[in-house]
Amino acid sequence: MYLAPRGTIDILPEDQPYWLHVYDQIRRVTQLYDYQRIDIPAFEETGLYVRGVGEGTDIVDKEMYSFVDKGGRDITLRPEFTAGIMRSYIQNGMRTRPQPVKVYTTGPIFRYERVQAGRYRQHTQFDIECIGSSDPAVDLEVMSVAWQLFSELGFEGLSFQLNSTGCPDCRPGYIRKLVAYYEAHRGEVCEDCRRRLERNPLRLLDCKVESCQPIIAGAPQILDDLCSECAEHFGSLHGYLDGLGRAYAINHRLVRGLDYYTKTVFEVWAQGIGAQNAVCGGGRYDGLAQELEGEPTPGIGFGSGLERIVMLMKQQGVPVPGVPGPQVVLAYHGQPAKIRCLGLLTELREQGVRATMGFDDRSLKAQLRNANRLGATYALVLGDQELAADRIMLQDMVGDAPRETIELVRVLDELRTRLGVEAACNASA
Numbered sequence: 001m002y003l004a005p006r007g008t009i010d011i012l013p014e015d016q017p018y019w020l021h022v023y024d025q026i027r028r029v030t031q032l033y034d035y036q037r038i039d040i041p042a043f044e045e046t047g048l049y050v051r052g053v054g055e056g057t058d059i060v061d062k063e064m065y066s067f068v069d070k071g072g073r074d075i076t077l078r079p080e081f082t083a084g085i086m087r088s089y090i091q092n093g094m095r096t097r098p099q100p101v102k103v104y105t106t107g108p109i110f111r112y113e114r115v116q117a118g119r120y121r122q123h124t125q126f127d128i129e130c131i132g133s134s135d136p137a138v139d140l141e142v143m144s145v146a147w148q149l150f151s152e153l154g155f156e157g158l159s160f161q162l163n164s165t166g167c168p169d170c171r172p173g174y175i176r177k178l179v180a181y182y183e184a185h186r187g188e189v190c191e192d193c194r195r196r197l198e199r200n201p202l203r204l205l206d207c208k209v210e211s212c213q214p215i216i217a218g219a220p221q222i223l224d225d226l227c228s229e230c231a232e233h234f235g236s237l238h239g240y241l242d243g244l245g246r247a248y249a250i251n252h253r254l255v256r257g258l259d260y261y262t263k264t265v266f267e268v269w270a271q272g273i274g275a276q277n278a279v280c281g282g283g284r285y286d287g288l289a290q291e292l293e294g295e296p297t298p299g300i301g302f303g304s305g306l307e308r309i310v311m312l313m314k315q316q317g318v319p320v321p322g323v324p325g326p327q328v329v330l331a332y333h334g335q336p337a338k339i340r341c342l343g344l345l346t347e348l349r350e351q352g353v354r355a356t357m358g359f360d361d362r363s364l365k366a367q368l369r370n371a372n373r374l375g376a377t378y379a380l381v382l383g384d385q386e387l388a389a390d391r392i393m394l395q396d397m398v399g400d401a402p403r404e405t406i407e408l409v410r411v412l413d414e415l416r417t418r419l420g421v422e423a424a425c426n427a428s429a
Contacts, residue, residue, distance in 0.1 A: 005121070006115060006121070007112075007113075007115045007120045007121025007122065008120060008121060008122045009120060009307065015310065016323060017320045017321065017322055017323050018310045018313055018314065018320050019306070019310060020320075020321075020323065021153075021320040021321060022126075022153065022306055022309060022310065022313075023106070025149060025152055025153055026104070026106065026126055026149065028152075029145060029148050029149045029152065030104045030128075030145070032148070033102070033141065033144075033145050034102060035102045035103060035104045035128065035130075035145070036102065036103055036104075037103070037104060037105060038085060038088065038103040038104070038105050039105055039107070040078075040081070040084045040085060040087075040088050040105065041078070041084070042077060042078055042107070042108065043075050043076060043077050043078060044075070044076060044078060044083075044084050044087065045073065045074060045075065045076075046064070046066050046074040046075060046076040047074065048076075048083050048084065048087055048292070049064060049076055049078075049079060049080075049083055051083075051291055051292060052082070052083030052086065052087075052260055052288055052291055052292055053079070053080065053083060053260065054200070054260065055199070056196070056199035056200035056203070057200060057203070058113075058203075059079050059080065059111060062112070062113075063079060063111040063112045063113050064076050064077075064079050064110075064111070064112070065077040065079075065110045065111075065112060077109075077110035078109055078110065079109055079110060079111045080109055080125075080303065081105060081107075081109065081125060081127035081129070081301075081303060082127070082129060082260065082285060082288070082299075082301055082303075083260070083288070083292070085103065085105070085127070085129050085131075085301075086129075086131065086285075086288050086289055086292055086294070086297075086299065087292060089101060089131050089289070089294070089297070090289060090292060090293075090294035090295075094131070095132070095294075095295060095297065099131075099132030099133060100130045100131055100132035100133040100138060100299075101129075101130070101131045101132050102129075102130050102131075103128075103129050103131075104126070104127060104128045104129070105126075105127050106124060106125065106126050106127070106306070107124065107125065108122050108123065108124055108125075109122075109123060109124075109125050110122050111123075117311065118305065118307055118308030118311045118312070119305065119307075119308065120307055123305050123306070123307050123308075124305070124306040124307060125303050125304065125305055125306065126280075126303065126304045126306060127301065127302070127303045127304075128142055128145055128146070128282070128301050128302055128303075129299060129300075129301035130142050130299065130300055130301060131289075131297060131298075131299040132297060132298065132299070133298060134233075134286060134298040136233050136234075136236040136237040136240065136264070137236075137240060138300060139237050139240075139264045139266075139284060139300055140237060140240040140241065140244070142282070142300050142301060142302060143160060143241075143246075143266055143268075143302075144244075144246075145302075146268045146279075146280050146282075146302055146304070147160075147246065147268065150268055150270060150279055150280070153309065153313065153318065154313060154316065154318035154319075155270040155273075155279060155312070155316075156270065156271055156272065157270055157271025157272065158247070158268060158269070158270055158271075159246075159247035159248060159249060159268075159269050160241065160246060160247065160248035160249070160266050160267070160268060160269075161248070161249055161251040161254050161266060161267040161268075161269055161278070162237075162241075162248050162249065162250055162251065162254070162264070162265075162266050163222070163223070163250065163251050163252060163253075163254040163255065163265050163266075164222065164223060164226060164230055164233070164234045164263050164264060164265070165202065165222065165255055165256070165261050165262060165263065165265055165283070166222055166225065166226055166227070166230050166262070166263070167227065167229070167230050167262050167263060167286070167287075168262075168287065169227050169229075169230075170225055170226050170227035170230055171202075171222070171262075173225055174220070174222045174225040175201050175202065177220045177225065178201050178202070178204065178205075178219060178220055179197060179201050181218075181219055181220055182197050182201070182204060182215070182219075183197070185215050188211070188212075188215060189204075189207075189209075189211075189212050189215055190207065190209040190211060190212055192207065192209070193207050193209070193212055193215075202255050203255065204216070204219070205219060205252070205253045205254075205255050206253065206255050206256075216253060219252075221252045222252070223250070223252065230263055233263050233264070234263070234264070237264060251267075254266070254267065256281060256282075256283055260285040260287065260288040260291065261283040261284065261285055262283075262284050262285060262286045262287055263283075263284045263286065264283050264284040264300065265281075265282070265283035265284070266281070266282060266283060266302070267280065267281040267282075268280045268281075270312075272316065273312050273315070273316070279304060279308070279309065279312070280302050280303065280304035281302060281303065281304075282300070282301050282302025282303060283300065283301075283302075284298065284299070284300040285298075285299050285300065285301070286298040286299065324354060325354070325374050325375045325376065326354045326355055326356045326374055326375075326376050327353055327354045327355065327376060327377045327378065327415075327419055328348060328353055328354070328355040328356075328376060328377065328378045328379070328380060328415060329355070329356055329357060329358070329367070329370070329371035329374060329376040329378075329379050329380070329397075330344060330345055330355065330356070330357035330358075330379075330380045330381075330382070331357070331358060331364055331367035331368055331371065331379055331380070331381045331382070332357070332358075332364075332367075332381075332382050332383070333364050333381075333382075333383035333384065334383060334384045334387075336384065336387055337382040337383055337384060337386070337387050338361070340382060340387060340408075341357055341380075341382055342357075344380070344382075344392075344408075344411070345357050347412060348412065348415070351412055351416060353415055353416070353419060356374070358370055364381065364383070368381070368395070371397060372397060376397050377396075377397060377398055377419070378394060378395065378396060378397060378415065378418070379394075379395040379397055380392050380393065380394060380395075380411065381393040381394075381395060381403075386405065389405075390407060390408050390409070391405045391406060391407055391408060392405065392406060392407075392408050392411055393405050394406055394411070394414070
């Protein structure tokens with residue numbers, strides 16, 4: 001028996017109400033903030049991620065699904081959205097549009113990483129990008145999109161974790177200080193940290209190995225080495241957050257995992273969701289466009305995994321709207337009745353009535369039992385006797401009303417009347 005590949009999941013029909021609710025909230029909140037949808041390819045040239053995400057990152061070194069295609073091109077399934085969206089921004093001349101360009105997307109990303117609860121090798125990500133402005137007020141807006149979305153999804157006790165990773169002017173001095181500190185502790189840190197010390201020192205602060213935690217706690221803090229521009233940017237963002245009354249904490253360990261981040265980095269944390277408090281993470285990437293051979297273009301964004309969001313909503317008992325079932329189920333007995341029911345089924349749907357019928361010529365009893373299981377409001381029963389009289393039996397599946405027979409030519413009008421506004425709304429939709 002074939003099984004889904006390790007690190008992937010099937011999203012079954014009973015899970016769809018959660019996913020549809022999350023997608024509906026994403027569409028609603030992004031519209032409030034005037035973000036437009038963008039869709040980009042699920043694979044890109046490998047070099048895009050090597051240049052954009054950065055050698056020495058776990059994504060590039062360990063997690064990418066890369067291959068050579070039949071044309072001899074090095075291709076990688078996208079491990080994140082930002083580099084691809086910036087590529088699209090450059091390629092499609094979006095610099096000529098009113099700035100900043102505000103876009104969002106959802107879709108699968110692929111990372112060969114350790115499988116754990118809510119984290120998969122193929123997972124669906126919601127991604128926001130705001131490209132073309134260095135104003136710290138834009139940082140606030142992007143962070144506010146995340147705050148409002150998670151608040152309206154039912155998460156409580158929201159707060160921001162906040163840090164700055166500096167810029168190319170001030171970060172090198174801090175990294176030299178960080179490397180000097182870690183060189184004195186080289187024998188005390190894990191093997192991965194020794195590798196990071198050589199290739200990506202900033203990632204030392206993101207290590208989760210228990211034995212490395214005391215070393216991280218004593219490490220120098222980047223905020224002490226920010227240049228005047230980065231310090232002013234960070235201070236302005238603090239002021240904006242204070243003005244809105246948003247809860248935040250300075251987290252000196254927060255560096256995110258990608259090379260393209262500059263200045264602001266942040267996560268949104270929620271209470272009551274276990275040790276992994278973060279529901280999203282992101283930051284500013286003012287040097288990414290140049291790294292991809294575009295004009296200097298600032299940007300900021302965040303990503304959030306939807307599988308984890310849905311998992312947490314279930315754990316916290318967050319209510320979601322159900323997916324509407326059929327309003328009408330047709331049941332038949334005999335081939336001529338079946339043919340007439342197929343035509344009636346089409347007419348009902350064209351009138352905006354959610355309708356379905358049984359197949360495989362099951363007994364009327366089995367068909368009505370299925371109608372009850374589906375939660376239908378009405379069942380229409382048609383057999384040879386009813387067909388000969390040009391009538392159909394109508395059964396109320398919710399109330400106690402007795403069965404009645406009505407003329408076939410009247411059944412559409414009768415159902416529209418009984419279903420009322422709901423059917424009219426569906427027809428207009």
